[in-house]
Amino acid sequence: MENQNDPPSEVDVISTSGVFKTPFTLIILLQLFIGGLVIVGTNLLWNHSYFTLTGHYYFSFEPIDDWVRWILLPPSIYGNIFLFWISIVLSSALIYKILNKIYPPREGVFKRGSKEWKYTHRRFWTAFFPIWLTRALPLPWMDIATYRFFGVHIGKNVVAYEGYIDPELVDIGNFTMTSLNICIFSHLIYQDKIIIKRVKIGNACVVGPHTVISPGTVMQDGAILGVNSYTNIGQELKGDLIHVGTPVSMTLPIQSLEESQEKAKKIREEMSDNQHEGKIESKNGGKRE
Amino acid sequence: MFQPASLKGDSPTPIDERIRRKYLILYLVIIILSFIPCSLFEYFYIISLWKEQFYIIFFLLLPFNIFFLIYILQLSAILFSSLFLTLIKIIYSPKEGIFRRTIEDKDYLYWNLRNIVKKWPLFIIASNPFPWLKNRFTLRFFGVKIGKKCICDNAWISSEFVTIGKNVIIGMNSTIITFGIEKDNFILKRIIIEDDALIGAKCVLLPGTLIKRNTKLSAHSYTNYDDVLEENLIYAGHPAKLLEK
Known part of the structure; x- marks a missing residue:
C-alpha cells in the first residue's frame, strides 16, 4: 500500500505545491452567494427597523438632508465589508470541518489522482476564497484569525502576513516572525507523487525572507532560517542557531549586537594591518627586483 | 493560491x-x-x-x-x-x-x-x-503558447517570446523574464520550456534558456543567459548545474 509508506527523509529535488482546478472549485460561487445573501438581508432589515424608528428610509434614491446619516455612512460601509468577511469565513470553515470529518488529512506519500489527492484539493479550494478575501482587507492581522479557522495552529503574537502558507498541517508557535515572500509547504509534488507531512515551527523562531520550508521540517524554539535558503524534506533545525544554505547545510551562532561589532572591528584592524604589511612587502619586493 | x-x-x-x-x-x-x-x-x-x-x-x-x-x-x-x-x-x-x-x-x-x-x-x-480565466488566459491572448494542464498562475511570466509545453508545472513565485539589461544593451530572447518539465519554487529563468522534456529544476536556482537544460535530468544551484548523484 502506498499510504503506509513513510515520507522519505531526503529528496533530490524540492519542487512546489501544484493545485489543479477541479469541478469542486465552484464552491467559491456558493461562498460568494452566502456572503451576499447575509449582507443584503441585514441591510434590508436595518432599513426596515430604521423606518419604524424614524419614519423615513436609511437607504433611498432621493437626496438625503439628514446629516446624521451622512456621518453614519463610512462605518456602515466598513461594517458591511466585515460582515461579508465573517459570514464567508464562518460558512467555509463549516464546510471545511465537514470535509475533514468525511476524510481526515493524513501524512505520507500518495499518487496523484488518488482519493487523498482529491480531498486535499477540495480542502484547499474551500479555504481559498476566505483567505484571499482577508488578505485583500486593510487590516493586517485578520489573516491569522482566518488561518486559525482552518487546519493551521498559530500561537500568540505571530507575524505572518506576507507569504504563502498552506491551510492544513502547519503548526506555528508563539512569538514567531515570518517575513516577506516565504513559502511554507505541507505538501509537495515529486514526479507523479505527492508528499504530505506536517510542518512544525516552534516558539520565537524567525523565518527569513525568500525562503522555502518544505514538508516535514521541524524548527525548534529560537531557530533562525537565513535569507534565500530552503530546507529539505524532514529536516530538523536546532534551536538558538542561525541556519543558512540551499538546502540548509551551515549553522552560525547567534551573537549580540556588541559582540558582532567587536568582531567586525577586529576584522577591520586585521585587514588594515595586512594591507600595511603587504605594501611594505611589495615595496621591498620591488627593490629586490 | x-x-x-x-x-x-x-x-x-x-x-x-x-x-x-x-x-x-x-x-x-x-x-x-x-x-x-x-x-x-x-x-x-x-x-x-x-x-x-x-x-x-x-x-x-x-x-x-x-x-x-x-x-x-x-x-x-x-x-x-x-x-x-x-x-x-x-x-x-x-x-x-x-x-x-x-x-x-x-x-x-x-x-x-x-x-x-x-x-x-x-x-x-x-x-x-x-x-x-486567470493569468494563463491573458498570456495566451498576447501570443504566449501555453499547453494543456499546465500550472503557472502563481509565477511571474513575461508576456512575449515564451513557449510552454503540456503538463508543465512552474513553481510558486518563480520568474520567467525574456528581457534583460546589460550596461547600455537591451536583450530580448525566447524562452522555451518543453513538455512535462518541472520548475521549483522561486526559480529565475533568464532570457534564452531552453528546458527540454521532463527536466527538473530544483527550488531556488537560476539559469544563465542561453542555458540549455538537457532531457530527463535534474538541475540545481546558482547558476543551475547538473546534480551529481
Whole structure:
C-alpha cells in the first residue's frame, strides 16, 4: 500500500505545491452567494427597523438632508465589508470541518489522482476564497484569525502576513516572525507523487525572507532560517542557531549586537594591518627586483 | 493560491519613464474604454430587474452580478488592449536580438509601447479573486503558447517570446523574464520550456534558456543567459548545474 509508506527523509529535488482546478472549485460561487445573501438581508432589515424608528428610509434614491446619516455612512460601509468577511469565513470553515470529518488529512506519500489527492484539493479550494478575501482587507492581522479557522495552529503574537502558507498541517508557535515572500509547504509534488507531512515551527523562531520550508521540517524554539535558503524534506533545525544554505547545510551562532561589532572591528584592524604589511612587502619586493 | 495581495503574479511589464511620459494617453484610453461595457451591463441589469415584482430576484442575483461584472471588465480590457497591440505590431513587428537602450532605438521604443498597452489587462486579471480565466488566459491572448494542464498562475511570466509545453508545472513565485539589461544593451530572447518539465519554487529563468522534456529544476536556482537544460535530468544551484548523484 502506498499510504503506509513513510515520507522519505531526503529528496533530490524540492519542487512546489501544484493545485489543479477541479469541478469542486465552484464552491467559491456558493461562498460568494452566502456572503451576499447575509449582507443584503441585514441591510434590508436595518432599513426596515430604521423606518419604524424614524419614519423615513436609511437607504433611498432621493437626496438625503439628514446629516446624521451622512456621518453614519463610512462605518456602515466598513461594517458591511466585515460582515461579508465573517459570514464567508464562518460558512467555509463549516464546510471545511465537514470535509475533514468525511476524510481526515493524513501524512505520507500518495499518487496523484488518488482519493487523498482529491480531498486535499477540495480542502484547499474551500479555504481559498476566505483567505484571499482577508488578505485583500486593510487590516493586517485578520489573516491569522482566518488561518486559525482552518487546519493551521498559530500561537500568540505571530507575524505572518506576507507569504504563502498552506491551510492544513502547519503548526506555528508563539512569538514567531515570518517575513516577506516565504513559502511554507505541507505538501509537495515529486514526479507523479505527492508528499504530505506536517510542518512544525516552534516558539520565537524567525523565518527569513525568500525562503522555502518544505514538508516535514521541524524548527525548534529560537531557530533562525537565513535569507534565500530552503530546507529539505524532514529536516530538523536546532534551536538558538542561525541556519543558512540551499538546502540548509551551515549553522552560525547567534551573537549580540556588541559582540558582532567587536568582531567586525577586529576584522577591520586585521585587514588594515595586512594591507600595511603587504605594501611594505611589495615595496621591498620591488627593490629586490 | 493563498498569496497575499502583493505577490499576485502579474507578468512583469516595466516601462521606461521617458517613454511613459509621452504615451500615457494610450494607457488611460484603454482603461476608460474597458469600463464602458461594464456600465452598459449594470444599466440593463437595473432597468430589467428593478421592478416591484422582481425586488427579491434583484437582491438574490446581486453577488452573481458582481461576479459577472469582474469578468466583463476583464474581457473588455483584453479586447481593447489586443486591438491596440495588433495596431502597434502592424506598424513595427517585434523581433528578438540585442538592441541599444535609447529612445532612438525603434525596437526598444516599440517594446515599451507594447508594455504600456498590455499593463492594464495583466494587472486587472492578476488581482481577480476567482481562479477561472486567470493569468494563463491573458498570456495566451498576447501570443504566449501555453499547453494543456499546465500550472503557472502563481509565477511571474513575461508576456512575449515564451513557449510552454503540456503538463508543465512552474513553481510558486518563480520568474520567467525574456528581457534583460546589460550596461547600455537591451536583450530580448525566447524562452522555451518543453513538455512535462518541472520548475521549483522561486526559480529565475533568464532570457534564452531552453528546458527540454521532463527536466527538473530544483527550488531556488537560476539559469544563465542561453542555458540549455538537457532531457530527463535534474538541475540545481546558482547558476543551475547538473546534480551529481
